[in-house]
Amino acid sequence: MTALLEASGVSKHFGGLYALNGLDLHVNEHEIVSVIGPNGAGKSTVFNVITGLYTPDGGEVAFRGGSLLGRLPSQVTKLGIARTFQNVKLFPNMTVLENAMVGQHCRTKTGVVGALLRTPSARREEAVIRERAADALGFFGSRLAGYRQDQLASVLSYANRRRLEMARAMATEPVLLLLDEPTAGMNPRETLELRDHIVRMRDERGITILLIEHDMRVVKGVSDRVVALDYGQKIAEGSYEYVAHDPRVIEAYLGTKATG
Amino acid sequence: MRSVVVRGAVRAGAVAGITVWYLALVGIIERLADLAIIGGFLTMDQLLIFLPAALAGWVALRPRVIGGERLTPDSKTAIVGGLTTGLASAAVVVAGVVIVNLIGVESVRRVFSSLSPALMDELYLGLAPVAGTIVLGLCMVVVAAAAAALRRLPANVRQPIVAGLAGVVAVALLERVAAPAFDQTGIEKDWLYNKRLGGLEWVGAVVVFVVVALTVRFELGRRLRDILLPDRAADKGALAVSAQPATVAAAEMDATTQAEPPSAPEREDHPLEPRVSARSLQIVAWLVIAGLLAVLPYLVGPVVARILGSVGIFLLLGLGLNIVVGYAGLLDLGYVAFFAVGAYFTAILTGGQRVTFAGFRPPVIGADLNFFVALPIVVLIAAVIGMLIGAPVLRLRGDYLAIVTLGFGEIARVIFGSTWAEELFGGALGMSEITSAPIPGTTFDFQSDPRHFYYLVLAFCLLAIVVSWRLQASRIGRAWNAMREDEQVADAMGISTTRYKLLAFAMGGAIGSIGGALFAVSLGSLTIASFKILVSITALAIIILGGLGSIPGVIVGALVLIGLPGLLTQFEDYRLLIYGATLIAVMILRPQGLVPNIRRSRELQEDERSQDQWAKHLLEADATDAPQPSGGAIT
Numbered sequence: 001m002t003a004l005l006e007a008s009g010v011s012k013h014f015g016g017l018y019a020l021n022g023l024d025l026h027v028n029e030h031e032i033v034s035v036i037g038p039n040g041a042g043k044s045t046v047f048n049v050i051t052g053l054y055t056p057d058g059g060e061v062a063f064r065g066g067s068l069l070g071r072l073p074s075q076v077t078k079l080g081i082a083r084t085f086q087n088v089k090l091f092p093n094m095t096v097l098e099n100a101m102v103g104q105h106c107r108t109k110t111g112v113v114g115a116l117l118r119t120p121s122a123r124r125e126e127a128v129i130r131e132r133a134a135d136a137l138g139f140f141g142s143r144l145a146g147y148r149q150d151q152l153a154s155v156l157s158y159a160n161r162r163r164l165e166m167a168r169a170m171a172t173e174p175v176l177l178l179l180d181e182p183t184a185g186m187n188p189r190e191t192l193e194l195r196d197h198i199v200r201m202r203d204e205r206g207i208t209i210l211l212i213e214h215d216m217r218v219v220k221g222v223s224d225r226v227v228a229l230d231y232g233q234k235i236a237e238g239s240y241e242y243v244a245h246d247p248r249v250i251e252a253y254l255g256t257k258a259t260g
Numbered sequence: 261m262r263s264v265v266v267r268g269a270v271r272a273g274a275v276a277g278i279t280v281w282y283l284a285l286v287g288i289i290e291r292l293a294d295l296a297i298i299g300g301f302l303t304m305d306q307l308l309i310f311l312p313a314a315l316a317g318w319v320a321l322r323p324r325v326i327g328g329e330r331l332t333p334d335s336k337t338a339i340v341g342g343l344t345t346g347l348a349s350a351a352v353v354v355a356g357v358v359i360v361n362l363i364g365v366e367s368v369r370r371v372f373s374s375l376s377p378a379l380m381d382e383l384y385l386g387l388a389p390v391a392g393t394i395v396l397g398l399c400m401v402v403v404a405a406a407a408a409a410l411r412r413l414p415a416n417v418r419q420p421i422v423a424g425l426a427g428v429v430a431v432a433l434l435e436r437v438a439a440p441a442f443d444q445t446g447i448e449k450d451w452l453y454n455k456r457l458g459g460l461e462w463v464g465a466v467v468v469f470v471v472v473a474l475t476v477r478f479e480l481g482r483r484l485r486d487i488l489l490p491d492r493a494a495d496k497g498a499l500a501v502s503a504q505p506a507t508v509a510a511a512e513m514d515a516t517t518q519a520e521p522p523s524a525p526e527r528e529d530h531p532l533e534p535r536v537s538a539r540s541l542q543i544v545a546w547l548v549i550a551g552l553l554a555v556l557p558y559l560v561g562p563v564v565a566r567i568l569g570s571v572g573i574f575l576l577l578g579l580g581l582n583i584v585v586g587y588a589g590l591l592d593l594g595y596v597a598f599f600a601v602g603a604y605f606t607a608i609l610t611g612g613q614r615v616t617f618a619g620f621r622p623p624v625i626g627a628d629l630n631f632f633v634a635l636p637i638v639v640l641i642a643a644v645i646g647m648l649i650g651a652p653v654l655r656l657r658g659d660y661l662a663i664v665t666l667g668f669g670e671i672a673r674v675i676f677g678s679t680w681a682e683e684l685f686g687g688a689l690g691m692s693e694i695t696s697a698p699i700p701g702t703t704f705d706f707q708s709d710p711r712h713f714y715y716l717v718l719a720f721c722l723l724a725i726v727v728s729w730r731l732q733a734s735r736i737g738r739a740w741n742a743m744r745e746d747e748q749v750a751d752a753m754g755i756s757t758t759r760y761k762l763l764a765f766a767m768g769g770a771i772g773s774i775g776g777a778l779f780a781v782s783l784g785s786l787t788i789a790s791f792k793i794l795v796s797i798t799a800l801a802i803i804i805l806g807g808l809g810s811i812p813g814v815i816v817g818a819l820v821l822i823g824l825p826g827l828l829t830q831f832e833d834y835r836l837l838i839y840g841a842t843l844i845a846v847m848i849l850r851p852q853g854l855v856p857n858i859r860r861s862r863e864l865q866e867d868e869r870s871q872d873q874w875a876k877h878l879l880e881a882d883a884t885d886a887p888q889p890s891g892g893a894i895t
Contacts, residue, residue: 051752077754085752091745094738102742106754108735112763115734116727122734129735172754 002065004029004208005050005081005176010059011232012045019045020056021232027176032202032209034219036243037229038252043212044086045232047178051083052076063176078106080175084165084182086212092154096144096164099153100133103171107132136171137164139205140197159190163197170201177201179211183218195221216244228252261326262337269320269344273404276316276345277352283308284383287374288834293382295830297432298465299454304830305382307429313349313400317407320345335412342408346401354397357383420473427472432460437827440561487538487545553718557711566710567826569782572717573775574822577795578802578814579724580771585800586809586857587737588764589744591662594669596795597649598769600676601642602776603786604685609634610695614686615785620693624683631697631781638777639770646769650762657747669796677788690787697781707784717778724771728811731767740764772799798822801839805846807853816855 003026012020019042027033035043048054050061052073061068068076082103091099108129114122137144140163148156153164162182169177182198183191195218201207213219219226219240226243228236236246243249283289292304320341323332333341360368360375369375384392385399410418431438435453442449452464460468475481557565577599584592606612611628613620627634653664676685685691696707697716706713731737739760742750751757780786802821806813820842825835846854 053748053752072756073748073751074754074756077752083752085749089746089749091742091749093745094741098738098741102738102750102753102755105735105739105742110735112731112736112767115736116730118730126735168753 003027004031004064005210006060006062007046007050008060010046010049010056010061012042012049012054012056018232020049022059023229023232023234025227025234027208027210029208030202030206031224032198032211032222034223034226034240035210035212035229036214036219036226036249037235041229041252042232043229044180046229047083047180047212050076050178051081074106077172077174080173081178082169082172082174082176083178084162084169084180086180086184088158088161088165090153090161090165090168093152095150096137096153096156097130097133097149099164099168100136100171101129103136103168104129104132105172107173132173133171136167139170139201140167159186162186162194166197170205170207174207176208176210179209179213181212181214183213183215191215191218194218198222220244261324261331261333262340264324264326265320265333265337265341266344269316269341270348272316272320273313273345273348273350274352276312276349276404277356279312280309280349280353281356283312284379285372285374286834286837288831289382290374290376290379291833292830293378294458295433296454296457296459297429299457299459299461301462302459304433306385309353309383309396310400310403313346313404314407316349317342317345317404318411321408321411333412338408338412339405342405343401345408346404349404350397350400353383353400354393357393357396361389416477420477423476424469424473428460428465428468431464431468433828435459436829437560437564440564441559444559444561484545487541488549557714562710564827565714567823569710569713569717570826571818571823572714572721573779573782574798574802575721575815575818576717576724576775576778577772577799578806578818579721579728579811580768580775581799582768582803582809582811582814583728583731583740583771584764584768586803587732587740587744588761589740590761590764591658592665592765592768593662593793593796593800594649594665594667594672595768595772595799596669596791596793597672598642598646598772599776599779599795600672600791601645601769602638602773603780603791604676604691604776605638605641605773606631606634606777606780607691607694607786608684609637610697611693612691612695612780612786613693614682615689615692616686617689623685623691630700631695631777632699634695635774635777638773642769642773643766646765646767647762649769650765654758654761666793666796669793673788673791673793676791686786688788690785692785694780694784694786696784706781710782713778713782716781720774720778724774725811727767727771732809732811736760736763798839801843805843805854807856810853810855810857813853813855813857817853820854
């Protein structure tokens with residue numbers, strides 16, 4: 001069986017700095033894979049390469065057997081890969097619902113003529129967009145429901161911004177969802193709640209998930225597989241237990257033991 | 261507190277005094293001497309002499325934030341502050357008068373040509389020099405103190421008074437427009453305008469003041485807006501009701517649309533009844549507006565109809581540019597290019613002739629189409645040129661985009677006016693014999709009768725408004741919005757930024773070219789002098805003044821920046837000075853524009869209030885249902 005996402009030998013350097021150095025990474029369908037590693041290990045760069053924001057200097061990235069290289073971010077999203085950003089990036093002056101409706105953009109096709117004439121098909125599509133966006137928001141229960149859908153995204157609490165960003169990504173109807181530190185800045189209770197959401201996203205909606213995460217309780221709770229990066233290379237891969245006890249991972253996080 | 265206010269008062273007063281001298285030396289004050297506000301009592305030049313002092317008094321007494329606390333000056337401070345402001349401004353003005361007299365008016369005049377004995381007489385308020393100077397100073401003190409006292413009043417008293425005073429001045433200035441309208445309709449107007457001296461009668465002034473003050477006091481303008489445009493509120497209400505508990509939804513509707521305490525759940529009990537009557541009210545209101553628009557040119561006469569025509573042309577430019585800048589966030593300073601494209605291509609497609617020294621010559625490529633056949637072709641050409649201009653600048657943002665488009669605007673001007681393209685566009689001498697856009701079978705003459713032209717412009721403005729409105733409310737508008745907010749994220753969410761940028765340039769160009777086409781029709785001839793960069797700047801000023809992305813804003817912007825200068829011809833020479841001052845004032849006092857896009861200005865405070873409601877609801881739900889985590893979301 002071929003993997004849903006297959007990155008092989010991916011390199012990306014900025015000047016003399018290798019953010020990624022011959023990285024191999026694969027994600028199987030219906031899997032939840034966590035990427036861990038210390039700051040600067042190249043985790044976010046992986047996401048940016050996959051989604052087309054960066055062009056890799058070497059290697060290959062394939063999604064469902066087709067290459068992603070040279071595709072624009074919008075095209076990658078249309079193929080079924082959605083993402084969130086490490087530092088939450090919403091459309092702050094649009095309402096919560098509109099943010100999610102933007103996610104539906106790549107699944108709909110009303111053009112200028114439809115919009116100007118308000119054709120029946122355009123109206124129907126607009127209703128569908130609204131419905132699906134509300135559905136994506138509804139995934140987070142009462143958090144993003146009700147009056148809140150008409151609020152500007154900029155007035156949301158921090159945790160809700162993260163949730164909205166995930167809802168917006170879900171509204172693109174992705175096959176693979178890339179979550180960049182989804183629990184960063186959340187309090188313990190919210191973190192636990194989000195952990196359940198991630199698992200539910202896979203179980204209920206069938207979305208494959210690749211996430212970058214620092215909170216080891218979350219990594220432990222959700223991951224089918226964990227990949228540890230350091231200096232742009234994979235240093236360990238396997239179950240949480242395996243990776244967590246790998247001496248190279250411990251070294252990457254804590255440094256080497258003083259010898260002698 | 262008091263020392264802060266007094267220091268501010270001295271500063272504000274000094275600035276006011278300098279402003280008076282500035283206005284005097286650039287010649288505005290003398291120019292407006294014969295423009296009466298209230299016949300026999302107040303003229304515009306006197307108003308300009310005292311207005312700076314009043315504004316200074318107003319500003320000096322503003323609430324201050326000291327040590328994180330917002331403090332309103334107390335009565336004693338207000339009196340001291342107001343008097344100080346007045347003294348400071350009077351001191352500067354009087355000092356100026358003394359200095360001028362010491363040097364000698366004629367000597368100063370060699371440098372400042374506007375400083376005539378007549379101007380000095382105006383500063384003396386028509387009295388003898390010494391007495392006049394003293395009275396002038398005293399009056400400034402009184403005016404500044406009065407303004408400071410006004411500031412102390414509660415908002416619901418203060419705002420109507422200020423608006424009423426402004427209304428009196430506005431109605432007086434509009435005499436030239438309003439008087440013919442009264443004559444036309446046969447309504448008695450002698451109580452309002454003073455026939456002999458110009459300006460308002462006292463009775464008229466009082467009536468205007470009361471009417472405007474009451475309008476503001478009872479917020480009739482906002483009520484009218486709610487009647488005319490309830491759609492957004494209604495949509496949201498319905499949506500919220502379907503999704504979540506009714507009381508919260510109702511509270512939310514009230515909080516964001518009416519700013520009343522959220523206590524109107526009865527709307528839920530009779531969801532249909534009030535909405536039906538609101539609907540019919542809305543229809544009636546719109547019909548009244550439509551009727552007014554229909555008879556307007558015959559009400560106000562041909563002179564004002566011509567002004568309305570140019571308002572319409574610039575409204576089209578504003579609406580088009582609003583798509584590019586307001587919706588898509590692409591700062592385009594070369595928008596005049598589309599205005600020129602519309603005008604010149606209309607000319608060559610409708611049988612326009614090149615002007616040469618040897619008489620009229622047909623352009624090398626041209627046609628003799630009816631205007632309404634040619635217009636779609638013109639619009640198409642403009643859309644294509646929009647994309648051609650858009651393509652090379654796709655990767656540029658902000659300042660860089662602005663500079664490059666500025667260049668494109670100049671390139672367009674140079675090409676249309678060049679000897680190189682003379683055979684096509686007439687070069688420096690331009691084009692003539694442009695169609696008057698006859699509609700077969702009718703006697704409309706859009707070129708020689710500005711009232712007819714008004715209807716032509718009105719039709720296309722309405723069309724452009726509908727187009728803008730529908731685009732904004734569609735999937736396309738949302739994509740533009742997202743792109744303006746964050747281009748990279750929009751791209752990552754599946755929006756092809758290339759496509760939507762080009763679309764914005766094309767749509768904006770198309771609408772702008774209609775403005776150009778109508779401009780060509782209205783004049784019947786073109787020269788390149790009409791297509792200066794000032795057109796781009798004016799269109800941009802219109803949308804910034806009105807509020808970026810707001811259609812009502814563009815309308816207000818066009819009326820203020822094109823309509824008012826057209827009506828107030830006394831100010832014609834100072835048009836750009838007033839533009840600049842207006843823009844600075846708006847940017848400082850109301851950066852979101854005069855009629856901002858609702859979503860961009862919705863106030864945080866209201867959102868917080870409804871959030872509290874929501875929190876209460878959640879807590880109640882928690883008490884009955886299984887405990888749910890709710891802490892973090894409500895912070």
